[in-house]
Amino acid sequence: xxTIKRFEDLVIWQKARMLCRDIFQITNREIFARDFRFKxxxxxxxxxxxxxxxxGFEQSGNKEFVQFLHISKxxxxxxxxxxxxxxxxxxxxxxxxxxxxxxxxxxxxEIANFIxxxxxxxxxxxxxx
Numbered sequence: 001x002x003t004i005k006r007f008e009d010l011v012i013w014q015k016a017r018m019l020c021r022d023i024f025q026i027t028n029r030e031i032f033a034r035d036f037r038f039k040x041x042x043x044x045x046x047x048x049x050x051x052x053x054x055x056g057f058e059q060s061g062n063k064e065f066v067q068f069l070h071i072s073k074x075x076x077x078x079x080x081x082x083x084x085x086x087x088x089x090x091x092x093x094x095x096x097x098x099x100x101x102x103x104x105x106x107x108x109x110e111i112a113n114f115i116x117x118x119x120x121x122x123x124x125x126x127x128x129x
Contacts, residue, residue, distance in 0.1 A: 007057035012110050016050035016072070019103050023079065026100075032091040042082040048075035049107065062118045069115050076108040 007013050023046040026032060027039045049072050056068025080101055087097040 004057075007054040010053060010057065012107070012114055013050055013053045013057075015103075015107055015110065016046075016053055019079075019100070019107060020046045020050050022100060022103070026086070026092055026096065029091070032086070035089070035091070038082070038085070038089075042079060042086065045075050045078040045082060048072065049079065053111075062121060066115050066118050069111050069118070073108050073111040073115070076104045076111065080104040080108075 004010060020043075023042055027043055032039055052068045052072035052075065056065040056072070059065050059068065083092070083097055083100050083104070086092045087094065092100070
């Protein structure tokens with residue numbers, strides 16, 4: 001794996017950004033947008049996925065990065081739980097739910113794999129190989 005110099009180069013951050021965009025788009029619909037608290041909550045949890053990847057990357061070492069990745073993975077679960085509520089409230093269709101749910105599951109697995117990689121890596125400083 002090549003040396004990554006910016007968090008924007010991480011595929012997991014790029015995918016988290018796309019998921020966050022998808023959540024923003026569905027919450028912009030009138031029926032969802034009127035539920036201000038829920039709309040803000042699901043936007044915040046999906047944004048937390050990408051933000052914690054970025055914040056962790058900017059830390060000084062793997063141990064700190066791994067801590068932020070665990071928070072990011074937790075935000076995947078939170079977002080997935082909120083998608084169930086959005087489905088139950090009929091804010092999204094079953095098809096949209098399945099697509100977004102699967103994205104959160106895949107995202108959480110990729111984060112878990114990256115955590116494992118960092119924990120086994122010999123690189124312990126500010127560069128992630």
